[in-house]
Amino acid sequence: MAFPKSVDVTGITGAAVVGPPVSWQTRNGPFNVEHLAATSAANELLTFWWSPQHDWQVVNVTAKTGQHATGAVTAWQTRNGPFLVEHLAARSPAGDLIVYWWSPQHDWQAVNVSAKTGRKIAGAPVSWQTPNGNLTVEHLAARGPGNELLVFWWSPARDWQALDVTAKTRRAIAYDPTAWLSHNGPLLVEHLAAASPDGTLSVFWWSPAHDWQALNVSGIAGGSAAGRAVSWLTATVEHVAVRGSQGQLFTYWWTPASNWRVVDVTAITGATIEDVSDVYQLKETNANAEILGARGTDDTLLRFWWRPDRDWQVQDLSAASGVAAHAAPTTWLTPNGPATIEHFATVTPRRSLVVVYDDGESRRLTDAAGEPIAPLERLTGRAPIVALLWDPHRPSDPAPSSAAVDDKIFGATNSVRDYYLQQSGGAFTIERAGVLGWFDASRPPEYWWGPPDTNDTDGDGWVNPHVQKWAEAIRMADGQFNYKAFDRDPLDGALRPDELGVLIVIPQNGPFGTNRGVVGREFPNPMPLVVDNVTISTMAEAYIGAPPNLGVVAHELGHLVGRLPDLYFSLPNDGMWAGIPFDNPFAAGDYCLMDATYNGAHLCPFLKLKLGWLRPRLILRSGRYELKSVERDREAWILMHPQRGTREYFIVENRFPDNTYDMNLPDRGLGVWHIIEDPAIYSVNIPPVPPNAPAASRQDWWAQKWALIAANDWGRRGIRMIRPVWDTFRPSQSLWDGSDPATGYDLLPDAPPPQASLRWADGTPSGFAIRGLSPAATVMTATVTVPW
Ligand SMILES: [Zn+2]
Known part of the structure; x- marks a missing residue:
């Protein structure tokens, strides 16, 4: 068992920080070295590292370079011949973009990119790299003092340069951007996304074929954006997560086929956020899990995840570890034998840099708890239901109006439809395919509750009047209703309850219901019930109650559409059990x-x-x-x-x-x-x-x-x-x-x-x-x- 544990890096190193941390990893011979960097209250840039040979250690990069930093930090690595060069960038208290780097040949060095380009910044930078022949071009982007999106780049051939993307695209940004790369045929496309001052998400992109372009993605997909953005790619899908204007976690995604779409992860999980700040992906139990690190309201450290066979879920890692998150977390993965360790680093209200880590078992247990149990399946969407109102005209049990029945089943509130919406949080409910009738029964009331015609003496093909009644109601509606139109998943001549639920409603003061198989005749041999060239084999009936009872319909449709089991207990009312309750x-x-x-x-x-x-x-x-x-x-x-x-x-x-x-x-x-x-x-x-x-x-x-x-x-x-x-x-x-x-x-x-x-x-x-x-x-x- 490996539930979340924590380690207090500040407790080990003595170095307190305030800014949100960034993480990266390097190799040292056979060893994996884990690195963190964050800014202190004195605007110093501190880096921390851990390897199997050493516990956490710290170095004060500002003390070595003379350059101060504040806020969040970005990290990247490049190759210089045989050497790995580690880079960091951050904003100085004066608004200068400072780039720091370290290589085995040199201790930490720094350069003031704003001094070289004449462009100051107002937020934290993001970094990415592109190839240019054999060379690597290093890129940074950050929000400028006028809410402009500024892009900086450096190549070995030329020094740092800068560009105002807002001036080219006329879209400004209000929060820190995120960056990703994609391919368009042979071309590499560079993307940035950020929340704009109007509360929408803007996506910017550049390719060798085009200068910078921009799009209001919230205008296309909906949602809002009011925080830093995070991006990731799955096979062909581009994703951006961002905080919405009401603290929602919105996930936007794009495919060539779907254009931009948005999902409100807060509506699904119930968790609101201050910031979403990092992402990773894991292949486990035959699926790709997409996992987000976020800071919730009340300083909670949150882990959101999505799998194809589940919707979004969330865990409160603060509750699991006792660590409060006062800064947006950074995340990273390390291998541990066959397991993968998931790490989150954050800063507590007392300025401690703390790492929370586990092997994801608690996530997988949550997934297992939601694993369907046969015959139940995870139920989403809208299930079409047709209600057939059939009245045998029992004087003791008058029919309510069809409007009253319609309203109780399909109405806006206090209805079966609303009941399932509330149960499912909007994920599932029934949909009105039709309300037909009242149809007048073909025989007098006493017939339907009379004895079975065991050998079909009247030659009508029926033995049990109740079985006859179900077929009669379904056939009576046939002239007004196109059953075949619902045989679509697949179109195979069999109309299953998940394609169309058939509900027969019968007047009765006391509610009662069943789900039963239906046939077209019983004698001498059962024949399928075929209407409009489709076979119907199951229906639900509701003796509707006076006034119409919601529960009986919701229960019977729970069987019919959700395959839910009965949970009541009863004993035979005869023999040794007579008069005894279960x-x-x-x-x-x-x-x-x-x-x-x-x-x-x-x-x-x-x-x-x-x-x-x-x-x-x-x-x-x-x-x-x-x-x-x-x-x-x-x-x-x-x-x-x-x-x-x-x-x-x-x-x-x-x-x-x-x-x-x-x-x-x-x-x-x-x-x-x-x-x-x-x-x-x-x-x-x-x-x-x-x-x-x-x-x-x-x-x-x-x-x-x-x-x-x-x-x-x-x-x-x-x-x-x-x-x-x-x-x-x-x-x-x-x-x-x-x-x-x-x-x-x-x-x-x-x-x-x-x-x-x-x-x-x-x-x-x-x-x-x-x-x-x-x-x-x-x-x-x-x-x-x-x-x-
Ligand atoms: Zn039942």
């Missing part, structure tokens, strides 16, 4: 739509995690943590022990309602969930017998009750709520609330019943503890202890 305090109950459906509450956090809708925060270090309501912020803590593996862990969420779908919960506070993904564990280990249960619950038959749950029923067996009061099922005492002694006690790894505890399914204490819970509120805090 009194299971580990059931999700009111705290998951897939159990107690009709209050329309949120899904349990495990289902959201696997659908890709949750923001998982692995707890990597003992400490006191905040947790915002899942309804508002989609956050949850993941308590995962690396030695236990990734298939059994705990999820903690804050179920304080934010006035929408969790509004009707019977309790409020932290929901604590024990998750078991491994069938070898959940099929064998049932939860412990509830203590002190009333005799009527017959918990002496606990094992027999669980024997009725299929061994592969992962939803019911693998998702277990840990309630503070668990003698019996008690919805109003299900969440953890520090203001209530009955539900706010410390949750320990090994408490004896009747106290709940954080044990693994095999009964061993997990080592995790949650203590000192705050009162139930929109933001709750607790002290989490980890067992390492």
Whole structure:
């Protein structure tokens, strides 16, 4: 296990710094040497280095060269015959661009580039190099005192020169630029990007074929830009990350096919930033991870990452390491046997240069927690749903207006559509393909609830009136609706639920629903149901409730489109079980739509995690943590022990309602969930017998009750709520609330019943503890202890 650790470079070297650091690496024979540079409060440029032979050391470059520096530093290396030359550049307190260099032949030297070119600078420079025949041209760019983008370059043939790119392109910059190179056929194209004074991202480029050009990328893609920019390339894609005007992390990218686009990483991850400052990429588990280093608000050190099979995620490395980030971090990678060590260097509020490093395991554990579990898949986009309103005209159960049904399913607010938008943070919802009907049933009401026509005595091809009813509703709508138009992914004659979800709505005062297979006739042999030349084989039906019930439709569409499992527990109401409840305090109950459906509450956090809708925060270090309501912020803590593996862990969420779908919960506070993904564990280990249960619950038959749950029923067996009061099922005492002694006690790894505890399914204490819970509120805090 290698969770983030830190080393205090200032503590070792005695040298304090204030400016954001820059990093680079060199070889010394067989050894890799890691270097950092940063400016001090006295405007001195300090470089630090570490090699396997030596701990961190420092040299004061200003003392050697007489040139002072302030703010951020850029670093690059060149070759001079057999020698490697290390270069740094920074701004002096007087606004001069100073270039420093060191080679094995010489100690540090410096040159004042502003004195040579007549151009002063107002921000930190960025550097890049281009080949010119056998020679290397060294380039720098920085913001000038008038918000102009200045480019400086040096070649062996000529001394330093400078150019005002803003004068050529009429686009000014307000923050420090980033630079990258690309190829256009045989030509090398030099790019710069920076936030402009109007709050947009500008991209500048130059090639031998063209002089400098510029583009307002935010004008094309949207978003904003109000901070330094960072750039990187993947195979054919150019990327720029930048802070937006409201502290968002925006990532812009460009391909020839797509032009510039933008993604709001803050909207996805929930993390706002002060600065994004560095980037690296890693190949791992068969994918390329793109990783950004940033400073969050409140001096947090943040690691953002993106993989093709995940969206953007974020980790708070300050929470993981205890290191506060008062300066934008620099990042670098080093090999360590088969592993890669990821390094972040930052400056603390007390001016210490600190390195935070790990082997990325906590990132990979977060990825593993979000790994889909069959048959669930990460669910994004818009799922077309057609609602077919079919009315058998039972006098006791009058139909609501079709407009009322339409509004409950597809309306702007307080609707199934809005429910899924909120659950998924906008990633997924249903889309109105149509609302058709009411259609009048072809037979009187008593027919549909009558006995089966087992041998089809009336010769209509139907045995079960309910099966007949589903086909009837689908066929009645055929004249008004083009089913075939939705058979597109692929166009194969089979209309699957992910192409079009068919929802049959039936009037009934009490809500109820199912998902079932449908056929075109039953007798003598089942025949497929074909309409518009496409076969429909599955539908959801909702007895809609009076007034129309949101939960029943959301639940049935959860099955149909999301393949979600049922989580409710019930016993046969006959034989030995007559009158006995499945009194299971580990059931999700009111705290998951897939159990107690009709209050329309949120899904349990495990289902959201696997659908890709949750923001998982692995707890990597003992400490006191905040947790915002899942309804508002989609956050949850993941308590995962690396030695236990990734298939059994705990999820903690804050179920304080934010006035929408969790509004009707019977309790409020932290929901604590024990998750078991491994069938070898959940099929064998049932939860412990509830203590002190009333005799009527017959918990002496606990094992027999669980024997009725299929061994592969992962939803019911693998998702277990840990309630503070668990003698019996008690919805109003299900969440953890520090203001209530009955539900706010410390949750320990090994408490004896009747106290709940954080044990693994095999009964061993997990080592995790949650203590000192705050009162139930929109933001709750607790002290989490980890067992390492
Ligand atoms: Zn169900």
